[in-house]
Amino acid sequence: MRLKERVRLFIRHNRVILLFRLMLEAFFEACSQSKHLGASNMMHDEVKFAADLCIRTHAIEKGMSIGSVRMGFGQPKVLALIDDLLLYVSRFPSASIDESMAVIANYIDFNRTNGCPVEAVEARYEVLKKAYTLREEMAAGIATCSKADTLEATKAPFDVFSQSRCSIRDFDTRAVVDLNDIIAAIDIARKTPSACNRQSAFAHIYEGAKAHQLFDFQGGTNGFGHDMQYAVLITADMRRYFINERHQMFVDGGLFAMDLLLALHYKGLATIPLTTAYKTNQTRKLKKIFAIPSNEVPVMIIGIGAYKESYKVAVSHRNPVESYYQVHR
Numbered sequence: 001m002r003l004k005e006r007v008r009l010f011i012r013h014n015r016v017i018l019l020f021r022l023m024l025e026a027f028f029e030a031c032s033q034s035k036h037l038g039a040s041n042m043m044h045d046e047v048k049f050a051a052d053l054c055i056r057t058h059a060i061e062k063g064m065s066i067g068s069v070r071m072g073f074g075q076p077k078v079l080a081l082i083d084d085l086l087l088y089v090s091r092f093p094s095a096s097i098d099e100s101m102a103v104i105a106n107y108i109d110f111n112r113t114n115g116c117p118v119e120a121v122e123a124r125y126e127v128l129k130k131a132y133t134l135r136e137e138m139a140a141g142i143a144t145c146s147k148a149d150t151l152e153a154t155k156a157p158f159d160v161f162s163q164s165r166c167s168i169r170d171f172d173t174r175a176v177v178d179l180n181d182i183i184a185a186i187d188i189a190r191k192t193p194s195a196c197n198r199q200s201a202f203a204h205i206y207e208g209a210k211a212h213q214l215f216d217f218q219g220g221t222n223g224f225g226h227d228m229q230y231a232v233l234i235t236a237d238m239r240r241y242f243i244n245e246r247h248q249m250f251v252d253g254g255l256f257a258m259d260l261l262l263a264l265h266y267k268g269l270a271t272i273p274l275t276t277a278y279k280t281n282q283t284r285k286l287k288k289i290f291a292i293p294s295n296e297v298p299v300m301i302i303g304i305g306a307y308k309e310s311y312k313v314a315v316s317h318r319n320p321v322e323s324y325y326q327v328h329r
């Protein structure tokens, strides 16, 4: 091998040099993210502020869709949300808060119907109604679905099938989930495309108490985590990627996760995707406690349980199709 080629390979494969190249990449990435992430200058940017309000609105919707919901839950959070909605519409008068309005109205109604009126919220909501004129009525809050209809839809054409999948937080705790169905779904999801067919995604399956321990650690399943029977932690193997592909593992792993979610839905299991977006220290702890090799990156968890005959879901309103695309000519 010629000297020039040897030097090139040395630079490419040397760990210390790679560390410096990665630090440079991380620096440029941090520059862009410090400007664009929602965390920076949030209250003065319409889109960033809206994202924060969307997350907090959805938290209320999610709360109502939990099987064993505590009536009157979250009032201080709803009051704080209303205050920030007032601030948002005063700063950005052309922006729409129709979805938040609908969710809060649904929350008030939900608690009142279940014998727990939330008077402080109702009073504050009246103030919001005076400050903002509703533009469009929309379905929001919770909806009730039937297991029979859902199972029928899982065998329907793709447009009906995919629309019938929802994140479930209201499970049947007596019906037993069959591990073989999860493995059959993983078998289906092997068809997921991956960059250069690297197939780096991997599913760690946790059962029973171990799954509950993972849900407790994950933190986003309060009130329903222990009603699920399995947790599938999807990871991707860093060893199969190179310097320009530092995020490719999340794309490949994310595609696998979505495919698996649909395959589990096809097998008639009630599922919910759960975030593993943590800062470094928490990711380290997750790997240590749940026996994830250090070369794997956590991508997402899927919680799995059984459908009730009749179950609640959060509506999770979707933005109009026009907001999802732009044709470039």
Ligand SMILES: Cc1cc2nc3c(=O)[nH]c(=O)nc-3n(C[C@H](O)[C@H](O)[C@H](O)COP(=O)(O)O)c2cc1C
Binding pocket: 058, 062, 165, 166, 167, 168, 219, 220, 221, 272, 273, 274, 275, 276, 300, 313, 314, 316
């Ligand atoms: C990556 C990811 C992470 C999520 N994390 C949570 C979570 O921690 N807790 C939760 O209740 N829902 C979680 N969800 C579910 C979303 O709230 C849900 O997918 C969204 O509202 C759309 O609703 P749908 O899945 O019913 O269509 C997560 C979804 C995704 C895709």
